[in-house]
Amino acid sequence: MSDFKERAEALDTADELAPLRELFTLDDTVYLDGNSLGALPRHVPARMQEVLTREWGALRIRSWGESGWWTAPERIGDRIAPLVGAAAGQIVVGDSTSVNVFKAVVAATRLAGEGRDEILVDASTFPTDGYIAGSAARMTGHRVVPVAPSDVPAALGPRTAAVLLNHVDYRTGRLHDLPGLTAAAHEAGALAVWDLCHSAGALPVGLDAHGVDLAVGCTYKYLNGGPGSPAYLYVAERHQEAFDSPLPGWTSHADPFAMTPGYAPADGSVRGRVGTPDILSMLALESALDVWDGVSVEAVRAKSLALTDFFLECVAAYAPEGRVAPVTPVSHAERGSQVSLRCENADGTAEVMRVLIERGVVGDLRRPDVLRFGFTPLYVGFADAERAARILAEVLAA
Numbered sequence: 143m144s145d146f147k148e149r150a151e152a153l154d155t156a157d158e159l160a161p162l163r164e165l166f167t168l169d170d171t172v173y174l175d176g177n178s179l180g181a182l183p184r185h186v187p188a189r190m191q192e193v194l195t196r197e198w199g200a201l202r203i204r205s206w207g208e209s210g211w212w213t214a215p216e217r218i219g220d221r222i223a224p225l226v227g228a229a230a231g232q233i234v235v236g237d238s239t240s241v242n243v244f245k246a247v248v249a250a251t252r253l254a255g256e257g258r259d260e261i262l263v264d265a266s267t268f269p270t271d272g273y274i275a276g277s278a279a280r281m282t283g284h285r286v287v288p289v290a291p292s293d294v295p296a297a298l299g300p301r302t303a304a305v306l307l308n309h310v311d312y313r314t315g316r317l318h319d320l321p322g323l324t325a326a327a328h329e330a331g332a333l334a335v336w337d338l339c340h341s342a343g344a345l346p347v348g349l350d351a352h353g354v355d356l357a358v359g360c361t362y363k364y365l366n367g368g369p370g371s372p373a374y375l376y377v378a379e380r381h382q383e384a385f386d387s388p389l390p391g392w393t394s395h396a397d398p399f400a401m402t403p404g405y406a407p408a409d410g411s412v413r414g415r416v417g418t419p420d421i422l423s424m425l426a427l428e429s430a431l432d433v434w435d436g437v438s439v440e441a442v443r444a445k446s447l448a449l450t451d452f453f454l455e456c457v458a459a460y461a462p463e464g465r466v467a468p469v470t471p472v473s474h475a476e477r478g479s480q481v482s483l484r485c486e487n488a489d490g491t492a493e494v495m496r497v498l499i500e501r502g503v504v505g506d507l508r509r510p511d512v513l514r515f516g517f518t519p520l521y522v523g524f525a526d527a528e529r530a531a532r533i534l535a536e537v538l539a540a
C-alpha cells in the first residue's frame with residue numbers, strides 16, 4: 143500500500159498540470175464526478191458579481207451591445223473551438239445538448255438529401271440522444287436503426303442519411319473511433335453527428351482534422367461551465383450554407399431586428415442559434431474557460447490516461463477479490479477519462495457509493511451495478527486516485 147502512496151506522491155510532484163488545481167474551489171474530498179458536474183473555478187464568482195451588478199444592474203439593456211452579450215454565443219464558441227479541434231466560426235453556444243441533438247439530427251437528414259431514410263443511432267447512447275433522434279425521425283419520415291458503434295461500418299448503406307454517435311460512452315467510459323467511423327459514414331455517403339459530452343475537455347477530438355459534419359456537446363462536465371451551462375453546436379464550415387435548422391428562431395435571422403415575417407438565415411455559426419441567449423450561464427461558462435489559457439488538450443489527455451491507469455492498478459491491488467470489475471477498456475485507444483467498475487453485487491451498488499461519498503470520495507453510479515469515477519486532469523491528482531481506490535477497497539471489504 144505504501145508503495146502506491148509513494149508512487150502517487152512522485153507522480154504528483156512531476157505533474158506539470160498539478161498547479162492548476164489551485165484555480166478551483168475544492169475541499170478535502172476526492173472529487174471524481176467532474177464527468178457529471180465540473181468544479182467551480184475560483185475566479186468565476188467575482189466575474190459573476192461584476193456581470194450582475196455592473197452589466198445587468200447598472201448598464202441594463204445597454205449591455206447587449208456594450209458588454210458584448212449579443213455576440214457571446216459565437217465568441218464563446220470560438221473559445222471552445224480549439225479544445226475540440228475546430229477552427230473559429232463553426233461553433234455556437236446555446237440551448238441544451240438535447241436541443242442541439244435535435245437541430246443536428248434534423249439538419250443532417252436535410253443535408254443528406256433524397257432517398258436516404260435511415261438514421262443509425264448508437265444502441266447504447268445516452269438516452270436523450272435516442273429519444274430525440276426517434277422523434278426527429280418520425281417528423282422527417284426517417285427510421286432509426288439502433289447499432290453498436292463497432293457495427294456501424296457494416297450497417298451503413300445507400301439508405302443511411304446520418305449516424306449519431308457518442309464519442310465516449312457515458313456508462314462504460316469507452317472511447318469510440320471518431321476518425322474511423324466518420325470516414326466510414328462518408329464512404330457510404332452519410333453524415334456523421336457526434337455527441338462530445340464526455341470527451342470535450344478531456345481528450346483531443348479533432349473535429350476539423352477528421353472531417354466531422356456536425357457535433358454537439360455540453361459544457362458543465364470537463365469544461366466546468368456550471369450546472370446547466372449552455373451546450374454547443376458545431377456545423378462544419380462546408381455545411382454552413384446549406385445548414386437548414388429545424389428551429390429557425392429570430393436570433394438566427396440574417397437581420398433579427400428587422401422583425402420581418404419571412405425567415406432568412408444568417409451566415410455562419412449564427413445560423414445555429416434559436417432564441418435569446420441565456421446570458422448569465424453563458425458568461426459563467428466564458429469565465430470558467432479561462433482556466434484553459436496555456437493548457438494543451440494533449441497534456442490533459444496524457445495525464446488523464448496516467449491517472450486512470452494508476453487508479454485501475456490501485457483498485458486491482460487493493461480491492462477484495464471478485465467484488466468489482468472494470469468495464470472501462472484497458473486499451474488507451476478505447477478509454478475516455480472515467481473508470482467504471484461493475485459491482486458483483488448489483489443490489490449493494492448504491493450503498494457502496496453512498497458510503498464512499500460519506501467517506502469523502504465523490505463518484506456516482508449508473509443503475510443497476512456501475513460505479514463511475516470521473517478523472518478531470520485539471521484538478522484531480524494521483525494521491526486522489528490512490529485514496530479513492532483505498533477507501534473503495536475498505537468499503538467493499540466492510
Ligand SMILES: Cc1ncc(COP(=O)(O)O)c(C=O)c1O
Nearest residue numbers: 238239240268270312337339360
Ligand atoms: C452523452 C450525453 N448526451 C446528452 C446529454 C444531455 O444533456 P442535456 O441534459 O444538457 O441536454 C448528456 C448529459 O449528461 C450526456 O452525458
